[in-house]
Amino acid sequence: MKKIVSTQGLTYGEFNANSINAAISERVNNRLEYSFFQNYDEKVHTTFDFSYNVIAGEITQIVLDYTIDNPTPTRLEWFREHCDNFFELKHFIVDDLDKTNPHIYFFSSDLFDMASLIHALEYLTISLESIMCAIDTNLTEDDAIYTPSGNIILQIPNVPQYRIKEDTSWIAPGAFNHCQRLRFLDIPCSMINYQEILSTYSHPLKYKVWETRYDGTPELEEIDDEICEFVEDEYHVSYSKDGKILHSVNDSFCIPYYVVPDGVEEISDFAFCSCRHYVELSIPRSVKSIGDCLFGNGGYIRIRN
Numbered sequence: 384m385k386k387i388v389s390t391q392g393l394t395y396g397e398f399n400a401n402s403i404n405a406a407i408s409e410r411v412n413n414r415l416e417y418s419f420f421q422n423y424d425e426k427v428h429t430t431f432d433f434s435y436n437v438i439a440g441e442i443t444q445i446v447l448d449y450t451i452d453n454p455t456p457t458r459l460e461w462f463r464e465h466c467d468n469f470f471e472l473k474h475f476i477v478d479d480l481d482k483t484n485p486h487i488y489f490f491s492s493d494l495f496d497m498a499s500l501i502h503a504l505e506y507l508t509i510s511l512e513s514i515m516c517a518i519d520t521n522l523t524e525d526d527a528i529y530t531p532s533g534n535i536i537l538q539i540p541n542v543p544q545y546r547i548k549e550d551t552s553w554i555a556p557g558a559f560n561h562c563q564r565l566r567f568l569d570i571p572c573s574m575i576n577y578q579e580i581l582s583t584y585s586h587p588l589k590y591k592v593w594e595t596r597y598d599g600t601p602e603l604e605e606i607d608d609e610i611c612e613f614v615e616d617e618y619h620v621s622y623s624k625d626g627k628i629l630h631s632v633n634d635s636f637c638i639p640y641y642v643v644p645d646g647v648e649e650i651s652d653f654a655f656c657s658c659r660h661y662v663e664l665s666i667p668r669s670v671k672s673i674g675d676c677l678f679g680n681g682g683y684i685r686i687r688n
Contacts, residue, residue, distance in 0.1 A: 392556025414681030448488040524561035
């Protein structure tokens with residue numbers, strides 16, 4: 384059995400996630416509105432709110448709430464149906480009892496429904512890991528708890544000495560809550576926020592912040608300078624000097640359809656994240672790797688022969 388817990392050390396209350404709202408606005412809403420227009424031949428403008436409740440550190444409900452312009456009963460029902468299909472969820476609800484603010488929302492308090500919404504947002508490149516995470520309920524204070532990516536340690540175990548796993552970047556605010564026996568901590572060189580969290584520990588604690596990896600090797604391997612040099616094409620798309628890596632686009636990129644040249648083998652993470660519009664990419668079969676979180680406001684990839 385699993386439960387979903389706050390990774391920000393929040394204990395009680397209802398919270399809005401500003402960073403998640405910004406990510407949804409940038410990466411999801413344009414796609415949602417564009418696909419609504421394609422399906423219903425009507426333009427729609429959306430506003431939304433993502434919020435969640437926490438009781439005793441556990442997430443008890445998540446709500447994704449949308450309002451639309453010109454919310455007639457027909458448009459509300461169309462948009463409700465469209466949200467079900469777009470997010471691949473069921474049971475978006477129309478609430479039109481308040482005539483001044485009718486809205487469409489997905490309310491999840493059941494663990495399965497919450498997990499379904501989390502999965503739907505992750506599929507749309509919105510990770511909730513910075514604010515919540517599913518963990519096994521059978522984990523104890525003697526077990527270390529990490530987020531699935533390993534980027535955040537949620538609970539440091541109640542043992543005298545512990546070495547945080549390498550490549551962990553953040554210690555969650557509540558990570559010291561149940562480890563009164565801890566007296567020595569190894570902190571990897573990848574860690575970012577340890578100073579502020581260490582100050583919350585109420586017992587004597589010695590620690591070592593490593594400048595290398597635990598085996599003594601440097602944190603980052605040297606990267607060939609040739610690969611680090613990028614050249615920009617006429618559409619403001621940057622490539623590695625050898626033309627094999629599409630690295631990124633700058634804010635001047637403004638075309639809706641872009642042809643990635645033959646010979647490109649890799650498209651980097653976040654390559655088109657600075658785009659403020661929907662982008663269709665035509666990519667060659669030479670591409671072997673496509674990065675995560677590719678588009679900022681939605682896009683489509685077409686592989687050409």
